[in-house]
Amino acid sequence: MNIQDFKSLLFEKARGAGFDSFEMYAPSTDSFQVKVFGGEIEEFKSAHSSGVSFRGTYGGKMGYASTEKVAEDSIEYLLDAARANAAVIEDKDTEPLYAGDAEYPVVNSFNEKLSAAETSEKCALAKHLETAALEYDKRVVSVDLAVMGTFEGEIVIANSLGLDVSHRSNGAFAVAMVRVQSEGGEPKVGFESWAGSDLESFSPDNVARTAVEKGLAQLGASKAATANTEVVFNNETAADIFASFASNFFAEDVQKGFSLLGGKLGQKIASDVLTLRDDGYIDGCVGSKPFDSEGVAAKNKAVIENGVLKTFLYNLKSAEKDGVDSTGNGFKRGLTGPITTGCGLFAVQPSRVSFDQILDMAGDGILITKLEGLHAGVNAVTGDFSLSAGGFEIIGGKIGSPVDQMVVSGNFYEMIRDIVQVGSDLRFDTPSGDGTFGSPSVYAGKLNISGV
Amino acid sequence: MINKDTAERVLVKAMSTGGSFAELFIENTLGNSLVMVNGVLEKSVSGTIFGCGLRVFHGYNAVYAYGNDVTEKGLMKLAQAAAGAIAAGESGSLRPFAPVAVANNHKILKLPSDVSKTDVALLLRQAHDAATAYDKLVTQTSNSYRDVTQDVLIINSDGLWVEDQRIYTHIGVQSVASDGGEKQTGRDGLSAMKGFELFDDRDIAEFGRKTAESAVTMLRADFAPGGEMPVVLENAFGGVIFHEACGHSLEGTFVSKGASNFAGKLGQRVASEIVTAIDDGTIPGAWGSLNIDDEGTPTRRNVLIEDGVLKSYLLDRLAGLKMGLPSTGSCRRESYKFAPTSRMNNTYIAAGKHTPEQVIAATEYGFYAKKMGGGSVMPTTGEFNFAVQEGYMIRNGKIAEPARGATLIGKGHEVLMDIDMVADNLTLSRAGGMCGSLSGSVPTDLGQPRLRVSKMTVGGRK
Numbered sequence: 001m002n003i004q005d006f007k008s009l010l011f012e013k014a015r016g017a018g019f020d021s022f023e024m025y026a027p028s029t030d031s032f033q034v035k036v037f038g039g040e041i042e043e044f045k046s047a048h049s050s051g052v053s054f055r056g057t058y059g060g061k062m063g064y065a066s067t068e069k070v071a072e073d074s075i076e077y078l079l080d081a082a083r084a085n086a087a088v089i090e091d092k093d094t095e096p097l098y099a100g101d102a103e104y105p106v107v108n109s110f111n112e113k114l115s116a117a118e119t120s121e122k123c124a125l126a127k128h129l130e131t132a133a134l135e136y137d138k139r140v141v142s143v144d145l146a147v148m149g150t151f152e153g154e155i156v157i158a159n160s161l162g163l164d165v166s167h168r169s170n171g172a173f174a175v176a177m178v179r180v181q182s183e184g185g186e187p188k189v190g191f192e193s194w195a196g197s198d199l200e201s202f203s204p205d206n207v208a209r210t211a212v213e214k215g216l217a218q219l220g221a222s223k224a225a226t227a228n229t230e231v232v233f234n235n236e237t238a239a240d241i242f243a244s245f246a247s248n249f250f251a252e253d254v255q256k257g258f259s260l261l262g263g264k265l266g267q268k269i270a271s272d273v274l275t276l277r278d279d280g281y282i283d284g285c286v287g288s289k290p291f292d293s294e295g296v297a298a299k300n301k302a303v304i305e306n307g308v309l310k311t312f313l314y315n316l317k318s319a320e321k322d323g324v325d326s327t328g329n330g331f332k333r334g335l336t337g338p339i340t341t342g343c344g345l346f347a348v349q350p351s352r353v354s355f356d357q358i359l360d361m362a363g364d365g366i367l368i369t370k371l372e373g374l375h376a377g378v379n380a381v382t383g384d385f386s387l388s389a390g391g392f393e394i395i396g397g398k399i400g401s402p403v404d405q406m407v408v409s410g411n412f413y414e415m416i417r418d419i420v421q422v423g424s425d426l427r428f429d430t431p432s433g434d435g436t437f438g439s440p441s442v443y444a445g446k447l448n449i450s451g452v
Numbered sequence: 453m454i455n456k457d458t459a460e461r462v463l464v465k466a467m468s469t470g471g472s473f474a475e476l477f478i479e480n481t482l483g484n485s486l487v488m489v490n491g492v493l494e495k496s497v498s499g500t501i502f503g504c505g506l507r508v509f510h511g512y513n514a515v516y517a518y519g520n521d522v523t524e525k526g527l528m529k530l531a532q533a534a535a536g537a538i539a540a541g542e543s544g545s546l547r548p549f550a551p552v553a554v555a556n557n558h559k560i561l562k563l564p565s566d567v568s569k570t571d572v573a574l575l576l577r578q579a580h581d582a583a584t585a586y587d588k589l590v591t592q593t594s595n596s597y598r599d600v601t602q603d604v605l606i607i608n609s610d611g612l613w614v615e616d617q618r619i620y621t622h623i624g625v626q627s628v629a630s631d632g633g634e635k636q637t638g639r640d641g642l643s644a645m646k647g648f649e650l651f652d653d654r655d656i657a658e659f660g661r662k663t664a665e666s667a668v669t670m671l672r673a674d675f676a677p678g679g680e681m682p683v684v685l686e687n688a689f690g691g692v693i694f695h696e697a698c699g700h701s702l703e704g705t706f707v708s709k710g711a712s713n714f715a716g717k718l719g720q721r722v723a724s725e726i727v728t729a730i731d732d733g734t735i736p737g738a739w740g741s742l743n744i745d746d747e748g749t750p751t752r753r754n755v756l757i758e759d760g761v762l763k764s765y766l767l768d769r770l771a772g773l774k775m776g777l778p779s780t781g782s783c784r785r786e787s788y789k790f791a792p793t794s795r796m797n798n799t800y801i802a803a804g805k806h807t808p809e810q811v812i813a814a815t816e817y818g819f820y821a822k823k824m825g826g827g828s829v830m831p832t833t834g835e836f837n838f839a840v841q842e843g844y845m846i847r848n849g850k851i852a853e854p855a856r857g858a859t860l861i862g863k864g865h866e867v868l869m870d871i872d873m874v875a876d877n878l879t880l881s882r883a884g885g886m887c888g889s890l891s892g893s894v895p896t897d898l899g900q901p902r903l904r905v906s907k908m909t910v911g912g913r914k
Contacts, residue, residue: 040513047519050520066498067500068502088493091493189833373859379637382871384874386839386857407910
């Protein structure tokens with residue numbers, strides 16, 4: 001069933017069923033992915049999926065229901081389930097719907113040429129990626145992942161207050177994971193990913209080379225010594241750390257007491273060198289959006305500016321509670337999730353200090369290039385982290401021997417106060433469901449390293 | 453959901469360009485979830501997942517296509533897309549469908565569709581009330597409920613036609629204790645392949661109290677030390693160590709490519725001889741159980757390691773094909789949106805000879821991990837990590853002061869060899885872990901008795 005026809009029918013029946021105000025959120029996605037192993041296409045995936053999420057106010061409370069069966073006979077389920085869900089809500093704070101903004105930023109995130117790219121071209125690129133990695137160095141034992149994919153999607157949000165917005169986007173991505181081993185040694189893994197809006201900017205050779213070099217650099221790694229020492233996070237791992245603690249900046253978490261940043265607006269919470277922004281859109285940056293999951297126009301803003309906390313991240317409900325405007329950070333996880341808070345392009349801002357200069361400043365310590373277990377070793381509420389890590393020794397301001405099997409521990413709130421310097425090498429991670437995270441390398445000061 | 457003629461046409465079309473085997477996985481899943489924060493019911497959502505995944509084999513490779521349009525037109529479109537990706541080979545033939553009735557080992561007494569959301573709210577409130585009554589330091593709670601009813605129909609070109617229903621119920625309890633600027637969290641959960649009867653004989657208030665106690669204890673704890681030392685892992689969710697350290701590395705996905713430390717080691721000694729490990733998908737009502745896996749193969753009790761010797765991998769049909777071994781009934785997927793692959797069900801280490809007290813008493817100095825958080829592993833290298841939610845120091849053979857913020861790391865194949873004591877108090881966790889890997893997030897349970905690893909790296913801040 002056509003989504004506009006479905007909407008008309010859904011809205012007519014919702015009105016009849018006694019909902020005061022209501023909204024339809026309808027995403028649809030086409031995706032393609034090819035995985036190459038041993039010169040053959042090991043897995044080929046092609047998919048189309050769509051669905052409808054309905055929310056509506058019934059008796060002053062918001063009820064939700066969603067379905068992937070976009071057909072007339074789903075409407076009764078949506079309305080009945082949403083009504084039953086509304087009936088048990090006890091929250092006194094209302095969840096408002098939004099009538100829309102007068103203007104939305106223009107975000108060009110649909111590339112017609114990418115959309116028209118032939119399957120054979122994408123398959124060839126994935127094969128090239130594997131071959132390039134295998135041929136780069138004879139210590140490459142296997143390319144366990146050589147993946148190339150594309151996706152395109154459209155999101156439509158419309159409600160009874162008059163909001164009616166839609167946005168189309170597409171993109172491409174690639175992943176290479178290689179296994180390297182020198183004779184008699186332990187295997188090591190090198191991983192590199194790429195995301196972009198056109199195939200021309202994808203170089204299989206570069207991605208393959210980076211993945212292999214990352215793996216090779218770790219060969220012969222020894223266990224790190226237990227110490228309290230100078231720690232530098234490279235740009236990838238610094239972004240991982242900030243992504244893990246992003247929810248501390250959500251007004252929703254602050255209001256419920258799940259963040260320690262309550263009452264700190266306008267105060268100095270971090271080192272002078274730290275500026276952290278959450279931008280809704282940046283020209284040419286994958287992950288840019290014109291509006292959030294509530295239809296609020298995307299906004300660009302500083303969260304921390306030279307160490308001072310400037311704003312929390314708001315959706316409509318948390319904004320109403322604090323008497324401010326939404327910052328365009330309303331976020332819905334998948335089709336089923338209720339509105340919560342999410343990030344846009346959330347990134348530590350770069351300085352002019354190069355990565356090499358940062359190593360020089362650190363003198364002797366540890367450079368972290370890999371973090372594992374981020375979903376488990378982080379306590380977002382307290383800011384404590386204790387994460388399995390890999391990297392290198394820093395000796396006399398230069399990269400030394402590889403080290404692995406260590407745990408880096410600290411506290412996020414203390415760490416942002418102690419940051420000595422941020423680098424110039426800003427890199428954005430591949431966009432994830434709840435935001436796109438970026439950072440330059442960060443010299444964090446002293447942290448605990450546990451090893452032998 | 454679909455008639456035989458349509459299924460036949462779709463499978464034949466899918467194999468028409470050289471596919472050797474084709475399979476349809478049609479799913480209709482209903483889910484409800486409720487969240488209560490600080491005693492106020494804030495979220496209640498319902499959703500339906502509906503669609504079909506079509507998989508075609510050619511050689512040792514697979515093509516996967518999925519969509520929400522389960523009409524003949526929609527399915528033929530999937531078949532067309534799948535067939536278009538295959539260029540050569542001998543097309544498989546379609547055997548006549550022979551519908552199989554699945555024996556249901558997991559009787560559901562109270563269906564999610566009959567559960568009143570008001571009763572759910574009452575349950576969540578019991579946990580909240582008990583947690584806040586435990587201590588004034590308990591400042592926040594977040595409790596959640598989720599039920600899932602998944603109906604699947606699996607049809608393949610070998611003539612398989614099988615339907616199954618999986619019903620899951622889960623409650624998660626979280627309490628936060630605060631003192632000045634410090635906060636600590638206690639978490640627990642209860643999950644099963646059951647309906648609302650899960651809560652009939654369980655006191656949910658007790659979960660609230662216990663998470664509150666854990667949070668308050670950790671609030672008063674000093675940081676854990678860092679370095680190598682003996683580590684005692686408590687029973688139940690302590691089994692996450694085997695899940696991360698070895699379970700993933702035994703999955704056919706990794707083993708069939710040689711991307712695992714356990715590849716080529718069947719029949720060899722891979723663990724200390726006091727270690728026997730099992731993955732059992734048949735345990736009635738257990739969170740990770742299934743009547744049939746997501747390829748329609750009945751689940752089994754697979755002995756993975758017996759007295760330290762590697763006995764079996766976890767295999768799906770495709771990995772089995774590559775390795776010349778039969779499926780172990782271990783093929784799983786989060787939903788029709790994921791191509792299925794070999795995964796764990798309920799994985800545990802079998803009971804040993806010691807009493808739990810003997811394990812502590814025999815340890816002069818070390819770390820006792822009472823409650824574990826989540827973790828992850830890189831199967832290729834065996835490097836794993838997991839977080840400790842509630843930990844204590846062991847001094848002079850006794851459990852001493854609490855120690856917070858510890859993470860345990862190691863290499864799976866090394867840790868298995870270093871297990872030097874196994875107690876007799878085996879139990880499954882039932883806390884309701886979701887395991888994420890290539891085919892998405894699936895419910896898995898895990899367990900073990902209390903055991904000791906002679907040497908492990910503890911990551912801490914002291």
